Amino acid sequence: MGTAIGSLIAIGFGLVFVVATVGELPAGVALGIRIAGGVVAFVLAVAVLRVARGPVDTPAGDSGLAVRRYWAVAGAEGLALFGGIVVLNAVFDRPEFVVPWIAFVVGVHFVALAKVWRLALFVPLGAVLVVFGAAGAVLAAAGADLGVVGLVSGVCSGTALFGSVLAALAAFGVTRQGCVRATTWSGIGVSPGT
Numbered sequence: 001m002g003t004a005i006g007s008l009i010a011i012g013f014g015l016v017f018v019v020a021t022v023g024e025l026p027a028g029v030a031l032g033i034r035i036a037g038g039v040v041a042f043v044l045a046v047a048v049l050r051v052a053r054g055p056v057d058t059p060a061g062d063s064g065l066a067v068r069r070y071w072a073v074a075g076a077e078g079l080a081l082f083g084g085i086v087v088l089n090a091v092f093d094r095p096e097f098v099v100p101w102i103a104f105v106v107g108v109h110f111v112a113l114a115k116v117w118r119l120a121l122f123v124p125l126g127a128v129l130v131v132f133g134a135a136g137a138v139l140a141a142a143g144a145d146l147g148v149v150g151l152v153s154g155v156c157s158g159t160a161l162f163g164s165v166l167a168a169l170a171a172f173g174v175t176r177q178g179c180v181r182a183t184t185w186s187g188i189g190v191s192p193g194t
Contacts, residue, residue, distance in 0.1 A: 021154020
């Protein structure tokens with residue numbers, strides 16, 4: 001169940017990244033990206049819920065100490081996110097750096113959680129989000145259009161979260177069934193049944 005809950009959270013945040021960061025793009029493009037993000041999120045959620053009907057799984061680091069460390073990481077992330085947003089908006093009046101900051105902080109959070117939960121998948125995910133955050137910050141500093149910054153730091157980060165769920169589904173299918181096979185209902189490749 002731990003993988004399912006984590007995957008559903010990643011889907012939700014991935015969708016938020018995709019939907020909330022395209023406002024500066026032309027209306028038709030933004031709508032297309034939002035619809036595509038919604039479809040991907042729905043298909044992934046159905047796949048996760050289908051796989052979740054199997055045996056309960058928990059992260060390798062699931063202990064009292066790991067739970068306390070998780071909350072420490074989550075608390076630090078929350079402070080960094082909201083503190084950074086306030087500073088960027090109210091102190092420096094630089095809202096163009098908000099989405100890159102969020103991507104960067106969420107990426108660092110995943111790298112820290114990789115150690116807490118002993119989930120190697122979180123290291124590349126975190127690194128990719130840090131890169132998308134940094135790239136968006138460089139673009140914002142160079143005066144790039146806010147739509148471009150949103151695409152790089154927002155939509156790409158959301159896509160990375162979707163990709164991590166797909167990777168988790170594939171890994172779960174491999175460990176549970178010995179193989180991953182496509183299903184007729186989704187075409188994304190994980191079937192809990194044989």
